[in-house]
Amino acid sequence: MRAMLNAPASMLELEAALKEISSNKASSLDGVITEFFKTLWDVIKRDYFAMIIEAIRNKHFPKDVTRGFISLSFKSGQKTSLTN
Numbered sequence: 001m002r003a004m005l006n007a008p009a010s011m012l013e014l015e016a017a018l019k020e021i022s023s024n025k026a027s028s029l030d031g032v033i034t035e036f037f038k039t040l041w042d043v044i045k046r047d048y049f050a051m052i053i054e055a056i057r058n059k060h061f062p063k064d065v066t067r068g069f070i071s072l073s074f075k076s077g078q079k080t081s082l083t084n
Helices: 001-008 012-018 034-039 041-058
Strands: none
Touching: 012 034, 012 041, 034 041
8 A cells, every 4th residue: 555655646547536526617716627627638638747747746836726716605595504
C-alpha cells in the first residue's frame, strides 16, 4: 500500500479522476466547466498532466487552481429550512 501511495502520478489516474467529476460543474473561479476538460481532453491532457506533475514536484499549486466558490441556492419549500 505504501509503495502505491508513493508511486508517481499517472495519466490513467488523472483520466479516471476526470471521468468521476460530475458534469456541468466549474472546478475553479474561472468558470470553466467539466465538459471543457472532457471534450478537449485529447488536446490538453499532456499539458494538464505536466502542470499536475510540476505542482506535485514543487508541492504547490497556482492560487487560481486552489480557489473556488461554494454557494447555497434555494430549491423549493420553506426558505428557512436547511434541507432546502
